[in-house]
Amino acid sequence: MTEKGNTWLNLPKYTKGYMDGVKLYMKKAMANFGRGEKIKCPCRKCENRLWWGGSDVERHLIWSGPSPLFIQSIYDVSLLADKTDNVEFEHNTRFGDNLDDMLDVIYSDVGPNDDARKFYRLVDEGKQPLYPGFVNYNRPPWLNIKPENLILSTSIPGPNDPGNNIDVYIQPLIEELKELWKKGVETYNAATNQKFKLRASVLWTISDFPGYAMMSGWSTKGKLACPVCHYETSSMYFKHSKKLCYMNHRKFLDPNHKWRFDKRRFNGEVETGTSAPMLTGRQVAEILDGYENSFGGVGKKRKVSCDINPWNKKSIFFDLPYWKDNLTWHNLDVMHIEKNICDSVLGTLLNIGGKTKDHLAARLDL
Template identity: 40%
Template sequence: MGWRDRVQENERGRGGERMDFTSALLLVRISNMGLGFHGCVVIMMDDDLSQWITLPKYSTPYIKGIKDFLENAFPKFSVGDEMLCPCKNCRNGKWHTQDLIYDHLICHGPCPLYANWICEVSSKDHRIDIERAENMGFEDSFTFGDNLDEMFHRTNDTTGPNDDAKKFYGHLEEGKQPLYPGCKKFSRLSFIIRLYSLKCIHGISESGFGDLLELIKDAFPEAHIPLSFNAAKNVIKDLGLDYQRIHACPNNCMLFWAENEKKNCKTCGASRLQRMFMSKELSELMLWHAKGRKKDGKLRHPADAEAWKALDARYPQFSSENRNIRLGLAADGFNPFRTMNISHSTWPIILVNYNLPPWLCMKQENLILSTLISGPESPKNNIDVFMQPLIAELNELWEVGIETYDALTDHTFNLRASLLWTISDFPGLAMLSGWSTKGRLACPVCNYETSSMYLKHSRKMCYMDHRRFLHPEHPWRLDKRKFNGQIELRGFVNHFGGKKPEKKRKRQKNKIKSNSPFKKKSIFFDLPYWKHNVSRHNLDVMHIEKNVCDKVLGTLLNIAGKTKDHIAARLDLQELGIRKVLHPVLSSDGKHLEIRAAIFDMTNEEKDLFCSVLKNAKLPYGSASNISRCVHMKERKVSGYKSHDAHFFMHYLLQFAVKKSLKPEVAVPFIRLGAFLRGFF
């Protein structure tokens, strides 16, 4: 006998009295357990969350539900004696009194988008009373099966928002209220965030911010704003926009966090990831890498990269859920003060969400500021100490996951995340990876086969022999004159991969001296999948372009302090015995050295032409900043440009400038360099 037949039979047994769907389904479950009709558990419900709002609008349960909703909603969501009306016509967009909203809900019915919310608010002060029949002899701990509780407790169902999502949506709805009745420019939430932003920008103290709130409330009694700084901060905190301050030892040796603190620390990164799925549009975009990406073998997105594919192949359980998030970590240091003579360093650690399409993943609103390290100096190798909370959370997101509500499917799921790689400049790579980027073994690709030498006069390390990366039949491999005076027959360097090598140590006077370029084991190896990542640490191309641009412009224009063609460099060439035409010579009086002009040296007229090309370039709107402000015609130099300006210089402008002012044998390599860099983008 099917469950519908059982319902009909039970209705006939009760003299034709109609039962609601939930009670009938409960009877079926108990009948299937062999208890029979007379052994059922009677459940008294004041209002059935899944039923009353679907009943006819003239029915008694529907009218009672609307009254309960208005009684519970008005004390919390009203402004004055009005509230947003959730009927079909108003759609939560018009303000009305309680009586008028009652009439609208009875006449027009509720808007389907707000039906679940109306049910929840109406049942807020109601409880489910469970009574047992007199002849029942079961224990209080008796249950009816795996899914019975889900029929009566809607919050336990994976369909619909979970508790965190409900709380978040509740705060959003509350924040959408106008600042005061009739206000159209500001909502309560937008005004609080705007005011809080001004506090941060102008350095208003907490007490001053609280006094300002009191003054606004006294001047505008109808304004719906918090009365204290803590109340305003809690509004922002409940939306997941807060931060946690974790103190560190002055010597950067430990954090006062986790077991070293009385209370456990929590970070807000996971909640930011959950928020991605609380919007239907954004939740759909989070699946772009799997459903919207064009898969033709070309590299357009990190999902096309070998690192992404290798992680998916090794961990199929993780990759089977397209909503699981792949992250990148970017870190760099800067001085937040405009006067650079102040000793201070700030290191933001930012997470990049690669599930999003490429035109969105790098937008400011989609970046997650997970950690902000601020102090009098750079954390250097001790940066791992400050990343402990982040790594702990990444481990939890990988091994356990976090229950997340997906607005697109209206279900909750277990969200997991993995870290694909880090992005930094070259000094930052040393801090994150543990590989020293200074000294004889500075190259993380060549590692122990790095070709390096110390330049005696320039007092720095120089890294040579790049021709080994050329094709075996490339003519430059046999060119002695233009390079180091030797031919190059060696092959490619095997990429350093896998696990961290064992350190070779020597004991000298009770001190341990290490010959390994690794100065530490990176904290990223605490992630169980990190050792299997194909590309663990990446360099930021724009940082490299900025450095190359500085050296090129400084050398071509012979800018003091920035040119690489100076007396020390010429003496090093003489020491190496190469490029004899560039060796310095004694002056006629024999008291000082003179250097001959190199092939790339320009006259003042050529420098003026070079600078005028950059100065007068007309660029499309929005493609770059005002580059002409960086060109100083009188001093014949270029300075004050940013990383993106250097990016634009190297890709588009430098080729025109060198073609106009330099010889072809010098201009052609620069033109090819620009084409090579454009190939990355």
């Protein structure tokens, strides 16, 4: 590159000399390589892949600067006469991620704010591997998300579930959720071409029954295993089967339902009980006020039986300012429940060994 080219391409992007150089380039490029009102953009993000209007390309070159792959070509074009034969831009390296395309569309009219500019810089830096040819962690982000290189960062390693310690793993998530609720994040609305504060909240979690215990802190084992009936859970221990059975489901029926009075088909008694009112979030927060969590122990035994105190911890979700006011906190994944019931029913009907519930111990308990 000659000295003349350095006078504007090597200047800081905010200087008048650089901006004048960009305008000169755009005048020559549109006259020689434009297709109607559009031209390929050689900025650091577009890398001669996307077609934009002349004013858009000019803004890209000022905001992001030229791609190192096209500096010589940009300089050559700026020296062209008013009209010449087309000269194709050449390059050997092309990053195939779609992130740059998306960001260009988002900020094509209003331009990125300071935080967005920092993010752009991180994206550019992230394309450069720390150690070429090394492990996944050193690859550019767009390569990491390919299936063959995918590493599930939210997976918890190890053969056992984390139990109560799951709060330790999701603590960074909770901090981000708190920020999303209190401060929000600046977001661009493409429909109105305006920016707004986007806030978010967690409605509930979805898990299987053991996962329910980990997320909520309520023990799903022992006499008080039902989180809906809570302290009024109806349970009975079968000494022959050596299992707890949860009874009195008829109490959820209408007071005049005929099954409440059916002794023969159930436990030989008329059901007069009523379902317990569900605990509200504020009630749970009051019950657990001052509860000291203990994390990090592996295989530690409970100091108090879950038959007396069913709470294993105060869930980290109560750190969210709105959590105690949610109407629902934790939902069960029906798939697991349906599968277990189906296995038990079919195993009993077909008398499958190890699956049937009709065995000697069950007959003795009846």
